[in-house]
Amino acid sequence: MAEKLNYDVLKKSGYTGYIKESAPVKVLQFGEGNFLRAFVDYWFDMSNEKADWNGKVALVQPIAQGLTDLINEQQGLYTLYLRGSENGEKVNRKRVISVVDACYNPYKDWDAVKKIAVSPDLEYIASNTTEAGIVYDGSCKQGDVPPASFPAKLTVLLYERFKAGQKGLVILSCELIDNNGKELEKCCLHHADDWGLGEDFKKYLTSDCLFCSTLVDRIVPGRIRDPKEVEELTKENGYEDSLLDVGEVFGVWYIEGPKALEDKLPFKKAGLNVHVVPEVAPYKKRKVRILNGAHTGFVLGAYLAGKNIVRECMQDETIHGYMNKLLFDEVIPILPLDKKDCENFAAAVTDRFNNPYVDHQLMSISLNSTSKWKARDLPSLLEYNEKFGKLPVALCMGFAAYIAFYSTNIQRREADGLVCKRPAGNEYKVQDDAWALDFYYENKDASDAALVEKVLSNTKMWDQDLTKIPGLQEKVTKDLSLIRTQGAEAAYAAVLADPEK
Numbered sequence: 054m055a056e057k058l059n060y061d062v063l064k065k066s067g068y069t070g071y072i073k074e075s076a077p078v079k080v081l082q083f084g085e086g087n088f089l090r091a092f093v094d095y096w097f098d099m100s101n102e103k104a105d106w107n108g109k110v111a112l113v114q115p116i117a118q119g120l121t122d123l124i125n126e127q128q129g130l131y132t133l134y135l136r137g138s139e140n141g142e143k144v145n146r147k148r149v150i151s152v153v154d155a156c157y158n159p160y161k162d163w164d165a166v167k168k169i170a171v172s173p174d175l176e177y178i179a180s181n182t183t184e185a186g187i188v189y190d191g192s193c194k195q196g197d198v199p200p201a202s203f204p205a206k207l208t209v210l211l212y213e214r215f216k217a218g219q220k221g222l223v224i225l226s227c228e229l230i231d232n233n234g235k236e237l238e239k240c241c242l243h244h245a246d247d248w249g250l251g252e253d254f255k256k257y258l259t260s261d262c263l264f265c266s267t268l269v270d271r272i273v274p275g276r277i278r279d280p281k282e283v284e285e286l287t288k289e290n291g292y293e294d295s296l297l298d299v300g301e302v303f304g305v306w307y308i309e310g311p312k313a314l315e316d317k318l319p320f321k322k323a324g325l326n327v328h329v330v331p332e333v334a335p336y337k338k339r340k341v342r343i344l345n346g347a348h349t350g351f352v353l354g355a356y357l358a359g360k361n362i363v364r365e366c367m368q369d370e371t372i373h374g375y376m377n378k379l380l381f382d383e384v385i386p387i388l389p390l391d392k393k394d395c396e397n398f399a400a401a402v403t404d405r406f407n408n409p410y411v412d413h414q415l416m417s418i419s420l421n422s423t424s425k426w427k428a429r430d431l432p433s434l435l436e437y438n439e440k441f442g443k444l445p446v447a448l449c450m451g452f453a454a455y456i457a458f459y460s461t462n463i464q465r466r467e468a469d470g471l472v473c474k475r476p477a478g479n480e481y482k483v484q485d486d487a488w489a490l491d492f493y494y495e496n497k498d499a500s501d502a503a504l505v506e507k508v509l510s511n512t513k514m515w516d517q518d519l520t521k522i523p524g525l526q527e528k529v530t531k532d533l534s535l536i537r538t539q540g541a542e543a544a545y546a547a548v549l550a551d552p553e554k
Contacts, residue, residue, distance in 0.1 A: 056293065058293065058294045059130060062291075063130060066292050070148060070149055071101070071102040075109075077107070077172075081113065081166075081170060081210075082110050082112050082179040083179070083207075084182055085119055085120045086275075087275035087300075088181055089179070090296070091300035092306070093179050093225070095133060097319070099325055100320060106319040108152070109154035111153075111154050111157065112153060114156060115180075115186065121156040123296055124153065124155070126295075129153030130294075132149050132286075132297045136410040137302035137408040137409075137411075138405075139302055141404070173219055177222060177223045181227040181269075184230050187226070187228050188202060195212075208245060208248075221263065222262050223265060223310075224265060226267060229269075242259070267307060273300040274410075274411060275299060303405050305326045305327070305328070306328070307330050307333045339390055342429065346379075347379065347399075348429075350376065350429075350447070351375060353451075353455050354545060355372050362415060363413040364409065371549065374549050377403075378447045379445075386437070416482075423514055426455050431452075434448040438522060447548050453532035456529070457533055459493045461475065461476065470485075471493060501533050505529050509526055509529065
């Protein structure tokens with residue numbers, strides 16, 4: 054039976070990759086789950102190897118239940134597999150991450166966390182405490198051991214550091230909310246007011262500390278669930294790893310901050326895909342419009358065409374070509390970023406969607422497509438029309454495919470969805486807000502022209518009456534008719550043959 058991973062066991066296993074056994078703790082990280090270990094800790098681990106950063110990360114378990122005992126049992130070590138496709142080639146990279154020093158449970162050892170917080174070696178605090186983590190909780194008290202919320206914990210730790218006369222820290226917030234760093238700073242200032250910590254401390258928070266909003270981008274499936282694969286990897290590695298982690302090969306991190314921060318952080322020197330930018334908002338827009346917009350733009354029609362997973366779509370010349378036309382001809386020209394950077398990002402989308410290790414179901418992407426279309430694709434359609442004075446043919450077809458997906462052979466309305474039926478295929482369940490499903494069910498007998506008019510004029514769906522956009526109603530009606538009569542794949546092919554482009 055294989056021994057549990059630790060430094061001694063790793064040496065005996067014959068592992069020849071980079072390992073750093075000791076270094077000062079420079080990062081205090083709230084969150085010890087799969088994402089942070091495959092993302093933030095990976096970048097810092099690479100910085101040790103590529104830039105001689107000479108640092109370690111101390112993890113803090115953000116809630117009462119967590120991985121502290123497992124992490125410490127393995128002396129912070131874990132195996133990370135980055136899997137996917139690069140330039141059309143299958144990639145499966147293994148790396149043992151050695152940047153983690155230890156993990157702490159603040160509900161059992163709050164004093165130990167406070168001790169790290171006042172260390173002169175400490176430079177950064179990183180966090181991913183889920184979207185619900187950055188919230189102001191007025192019930193938290195300074196003397197709680199520890200305070201319940203993450204912002205309250207952070208305020209206590211920064212106040213301890215302030216009292217100790219230590220320099221301010223850079224706070225790197227990775228939670229998936231807009232302006233994550235600024236929202237965290239607001240919460241800390243609110244607690245400082247509540248607890249009467251004084252104007253000097255508030256100035257320390259706003260002037261000495263730097264709360265950075267960041268945008269993270271890496272899909273992290275996490276642990277491997279197939280017992281047979283786990284057994285094979287254990288045998289291959291020569292150790293048992295209870296913290297084994299899996300992420301996609303692609304990864305990028307945008308950090309909002311002053312130019313000087315780029316030289317302070319080790320990532321640029323290490324040549325990593327981490328960037329300090331004046332604002333993360335444009336990069337979030339790029340991600341939403343290109344990566345997420347591509348998903349919502351092609352998958353609904355692709356499902357009606359008989360496809361089931363994203364990878365299949367990338368291997369279908371018509372659907373892949375349609376996605377590229379949507380992105381390169383219609384979305385990228387209206388984005389407020391360098392065109393070449395956007396094109397490179399879009400090109401990487403093909404590799405990400407073609408990941409041979411991830412069976413990304415189209416039906417899972419289809420959930421709540423009404424709000425997704427409104428947020429991801431409709432803005433591109435409207436901005437393209439405004440900028441160029443004409444309708445974008447691929448996005449209009451995507452809009453028609455959305456309507457088709459919600460209204461093809463409607464069978465019945467069930468409590469948790471609207472049951473439709475693929476042409477000459479299986480039943481499928483559309484899942485969305487109840488009011489949206491009710492709308493489509495109530496209009497199941499409407500003609501295509503009447504349905505399109507009702508959809509486009511539904512201000513609850515789009516916050517505006519889209520029939521007022523010249524030509525849109527006629528175009529979407531024509532495209533919906535094409536999907537109904539010739540099938541979604543033929544409709545996508547018609548977009549590629551459109552003389553307008």
